[in-house]
Amino acid sequence: MATSVPPSAGFPVTVSMLPPLERFVTELQDIWDSHRLTNAGPKVQAFESALRDRLGTSHCLTFCNGGAALLAGIAALKLEGEVVTTPFTFPGTTHCLALNRLTPVFADVDPVTYNLDPAAIEAAITPRASAILAVHVFGNPCDVEAIEEIACRRGLKVIYDGAHAFGVRVRGKNLADYGDVQMFSFNATKLLTTGEGGCLVYKDATLEDDLRRLRRWGMLEEGDVTMPGANAMLSEIHAALGICNLEQLEEERRQRQQVVAAYREHLAGLRGVELPSEPSEVEPALTYFVVRITPEFGCSRDALLQRLRDQGVLARRYFYPLCSRLPCYSHLPGAEPGATPQAVRIAEEVISLPLYGGLGSAGAEQVCQIIATAQADR
Template identity: 90%
Template sequence: MSPSVFQPPAGFPVTVSMLPPLDRFVAELRDIWDSHRLTNAGPKVQDFEAALRDQLGTPHCLTFCNGGAALLAGIAALKLEGEVVTTPFTFPGTTHCLALNRLTPVFADVDPVTYNLDPAAIEAAITPRTSAILAVHVFGQPCDVEAIEDIARRRGVKVIYDGAHAFGVRVRGRSIADFGDVQMFSFNATKLLTTGEGGCLVYKDAALENDLRRLRRWGMLEEGDVTMPGANGMLSEIHAALGICNLEQLEEERRLRKEVVAAYREHLAGLQGVELPFEALEIEPALAYFVIRITPEFGCSRDAVLQRLRDQGVMARRYFYPLCSRLPCYAHLPGAEPGATPQAARIAEEVMSLPLYGGLGRAGVEQVCQIIATAQADR
């Protein structure tokens, strides 16, 4: 039975990985067993990449063993130097990918409604040393892509998007994959489309492809043909097979998650001190996370509500906390000074990711929301 209709026996995890019917997955595995080919961009990886290009509406897409490897390679292929303007409100992996490419992250503040990089803050953070903007579609909410790409054109810098949460997003009918010089999507077990571990990179310039292929295979295109440093970033055939199967049921999972999101909005609407996720008519959402904000008007802190939920088996998350700019390895960087990003600092103290997966259903949503309402009543 698929997790889309699976009710966890003890409490509610923050997500449940989508899995295909086992017999469907086994059918894909038989091809792999017959071929004895497990890696090195075999037929399953090639089929999965073709399906991703179709799903994302992009001509160029390469898979990787995880989203971090994809982002590392995408940044490396651009051959950047100096500084990159980015957000402090993200998973540390975003910032790590810059540091590991010997680039200097420069933190800019975020928009208080979307939680994404504020274009005005980006512009203010650009210096003569800036070579790129690395923006994150936080919780799958698309960045102000038009504004960011206008800044990039005027200031002569590249645009990189961390789209780990944003697979399937559309902005005014246009695929989110259309934006940026390179963009990463993650297929980690917590993501809407999962291969267990995996990710992909989409890119506009076909001339990047040889370098990207080398970067994900020890610097070579063929055995012994090593022209640059690289690593092993290849997705396995087994992971690709899981991705092929999960793509087949993606729309059904999206349909179920839309019902869950609608139920959350219905039950939490009007609850003082609870801010619901921003939504816009022109955006087809990611449905990867449902993140609320507990403001002072609620009457108790986000962490108090989180503890109440966890005490009753609801595994909500502080996401993202702490800010990347507060981590010891990045606290010395531009934009990490106390008070430099006040919106991001406030958001990090107030947001909380609630359980979201198709099998949660209205009944599960009602239980979660009742705990939140009781936390306020008991304050």
């Protein structure tokens, strides 16, 4: 289990979950004995099997990172034209569309969930649209029923960037059940980590050959090249770490739930601090704890961020700036000034506080005390 970080070292925004070293060594021994390091070896196959069981899906392939998985998933759908998406996301989401020669069309987001607003999606669809790419921002599930109804009615594919949302359930149903393709990330900042890695869940079994080719230089077997591809395979060592971390995932979740409870207790009622929604029908991601610092707080989000960092709390703005304000995307539909007012305001107010099991309730309370003192000093 990840160890706590002493206050003298400060509080990072996250600490990667790691298994006991001796447990990891037992997995490594198999790799050393086999000399098999890559090319979908036994550890990758075992990890993919465990992921399918965990996510309740029949189709799941691992990749070297979440971005590679999303790139391949979009490519396998063979889309053209425009894709309606969110400006409030990590730039990698938008890059995956651009690298597939698709035109992102930005739509505004819901002020509570920070996810794409279904009404804004509907308004952004043109005859050139071929898909919707929605993001479960901070692990908060999108309005999947509304999005899939729109897609079905308008003849569009649905792609989900679930980088933050591994294991999230809505009304007992896993988020992996939704969308034509959906990516989950296992980056070091995520709850379940392989160091670097990701997976793609897909419904259509006929996509599998193309996805396997896309992650291995366009081939299924040596010399069998039928399409362009890349080297996007997860290594055996990364898969071994994933196998170990799956075993302790629930304990890390339990510890993070205690941290979240402490944040909610100590920040409740603090003027100008808007806590994340907590819908009863959602089993949460516990990947990030993000609050909004509204004008009522008395100082800006950025001023509070500097105050926290000065005292060793490495909180961060997330996501900032909006993708629609990046020079490479500011010319696109939906990037015009005033087009996405909710996203603009959210990007200026959100702050991601430290969240990891080893922080503990006491660590969360210290963070909250700094926030409360910052307000009192105004």
